[in-house]
Amino acid sequence: MNWYGCWTLYSRESRRFLNVKMQTIVAPALTAVMYLIVFRYAMGERSVPDLDVPYFNFLIPGLVMMSMMQNAFANTSSSIMVGKLMNMQIFLMMAPLTAFEVTLAFLGAAVTRAFIVAVVLLLVLVPFTDMHIEHLWMILFYGVCGSIIMGGMGMIGGMWSKTFDDMALLNNFIIMPLTFLSGVFYSVKQLPESWQAVNHFNPFFYLIDGFRHGFLNVGDTDPSQAIAIVSMATLATIFACWKLWQTGWRLKD
Amino acid sequence: MTAALTVQGLTKTYKNGKKALSGVDLSVPEGSFFALLGPNGAGKSTLINILADTVKPSSGQVSFLGHDLFSERRWCKQRLGVVPQEIAFDPFFAPRDILKIMSGMFGVKPDIAWIDELLNRLELSEHADKNARQLSGGMRRRLLVAQALVHKPKVVILDEPTAGVDVELRKRLWGFMRELNANGTTILLTTHYLEEAEELCDHVAIINQGKLLTSQSMKGLLNTVGSSALVLEYAEDVANESLSKLTAFSPRIDANKIFLCLKKDASGQNNFNAAYQAAIQVLGEAQSVSVQNEDLEDVFLRLTNEHQS
Incomplete structure (x- = not known):
């Protein structure tokens, strides 16, 4: 293993977003705050049906997780996209880094960005509620897995996209619908039965629900089933990134 | 004489059907200053990109300092520095940081003295801490040279390093390359300035349409073929x-x-x-x-x- 090289790439990918904090950390925090203000006034003190938690408390973990996932995706996809457009991915290919080391560094940086965003959001939002941490391990597990899955999808999307249009397509037609329909804003129990079933095929649903479970101690999914599904999805994502990078898919054609 | 590079039967057909290399055999002696010449579209850059691992070959074998390039990539990459033809730079960092990062990715703790020397020799010291976006085209090209040298490679490949660099600077750049070569670094370059190649290089290969036309010492070529x-x-x-x-x-x-x-x-x-x-x-x-x-x-x-x- 070229640990030092892997570490260098990880720190490059992390410094890239730390250099533009306004865009990568402050902006997502502001967006989330605006969502909350709007929902706070729209929903008032209402509770989520069947779950018996204030809607406001229900919303915060979902928004935090959604921001984490979007930021993890943005970190890897934009890096690879800019690398392609600036022709700078060649430096990565010329360096003695194996596909596994590259994957590790990229995903590591995605998780780092997601967690920094999460901490900032929680520091801003939690003072407005009486929410507290119920299961830290669940928050960490779903946070890490969610960021890895989305960071990995960002890597694959970055490799696949030839232009910014391709990337926008991916973002608007796959990532956005999956995040919006994953139960950030509602409990699936509020949905008709048939839609509840559909939701169970959305991997993001398990991530958001599990993450929220860590804060509220209630959820829509069976925890052991969710852990199994999320673990498998995480490993599959890592494996796919590793193998695609190794073959030079759409990079070395 | 051992070979720094031995290429055997290298072919590359791109996905769009374009045949860039059709069975190139080439041997670059260790310690040589080697010119790889050919008209535009001859396949020079494809050959170099395969060596640099930015393009996958269709078939063929390459031995690098006695090691198989494709099965021992890491070993080979640590000893190879490539200056790509197209300008590329990291828009997020300044030249000094870019060099430190490049060195680190090669698994080498940045050698600050060497980085300073590179910046100095390539006349980038003044701009070392500006963002790379503020550099001129010529400066970016010199930064590419510095990036290729930062891990002190045994073999350096330069794909048209002097395009867009003015005469004075070009001379100084070649002076630097000569020094590296005198210290044992093998240098392979492509250029369209044939006078420069004739003056600098001791070996020359000419390729055209993906095939090798000739490969021999510069003197030999000028005496026998010339x-x-x-x-x-x-x-x-x-x-x-x-x-x-x-x-x-x-x-x-x-x-x-x-x-x-x-x-x-x-x-x-x-x-x-x-x-x-x-x-x-x-x-x-x-x-x-x-x-x-x-x-x-x-x-x-x-x-x-x-x-x-």
Whole structure:
């Protein structure tokens, strides 16, 4: 293993977003705050049906997780996209880094960005509620897995996209619908039965629900089933990134 | 002499069906200053990109300092520095940081003294802490050279490193490359400045249309392949049709001049008379006639023209 090289790439990918904090950390925090203000006034003190938690408390973990996932995706996809457009991915290919080391560094940086965003959001939002941490391990597990899955999808999307249009397509037609329909804003129990079933095929649903479970101690999914599904999805994502990078898919054609 | 690089039967067909390399064999001696020449689209960059691992070959083998390039990539990459032809830079960082990062990715703790020396030698010290976006085209190209050298590679490949670099700087850049070469670094370069290649390089290979035309020492090429040329100058441009009647002399037309290749026979006599007679028979009396010794550029043009299919 070229640990030092892997570490260098990880720190490059992390410094890239730390250099533009306004865009990568402050902006997502502001967006989330605006969502909350709007929902706070729209929903008032209402509770989520069947779950018996204030809607406001229900919303915060979902928004935090959604921001984490979007930021993890943005970190890897934009890096690879800019690398392609600036022709700078060649430096990565010329360096003695194996596909596994590259994957590790990229995903590591995605998780780092997601967690920094999460901490900032929680520091801003939690003072407005009486929410507290119920299961830290669940928050960490779903946070890490969610960021890895989305960071990995960002890597694959970055490799696949030839232009910014391709990337926008991916973002608007796959990532956005999956995040919006994953139960950030509602409990699936509020949905008709048939839609509840559909939701169970959305991997993001398990991530958001599990993450929220860590804060509220209630959820829509069976925890052991969710852990199994999320673990498998995480490993599959890592494996796919590793193998695609190794073959030079759409990079070395 | 051991070889820094041995390429065997390397082919590359791109996905769009374009055949860039059709079985190239090439050997680059260790410690040499090697020129890889060829017209645009000859396959030089494809060859270099395969060596740099930015393009996958279709078939073929490459041995690098005695190690198999494809199965021992890491070992090879740590000893190879490549200056790509197209300008590329990291828009997020300043040159000094870019060099530290590049060094780190090669698994080498940044050697600050060496980075300072590189910045200094490539005349980037003043701009070392500006964002790379603020650098001019020439500076970005020099930064590419620095990036390729930061891990102190044994073999350096430069793909047209002097395009867009002014004369003075080019000279200093070549001076630096000469020093590296004198200290044992093997240098392979492509350039369109053939005079520079002739002056700098001790070995030369010419490729065209994905095939190797010749590969030998620079002296050897100029002595054996390079001959002299009979140049006839006319009042008007020479018609292209005349070429087919003079094929025995590998003719080449440059506007109102025609160049005929003079070869020596076994007794050391060249075919001046035969060439001259043939030319005036086909084209009529010339305004002026001279004999030139071929330099690298003439040899290059003749060889690549002869093999035009």
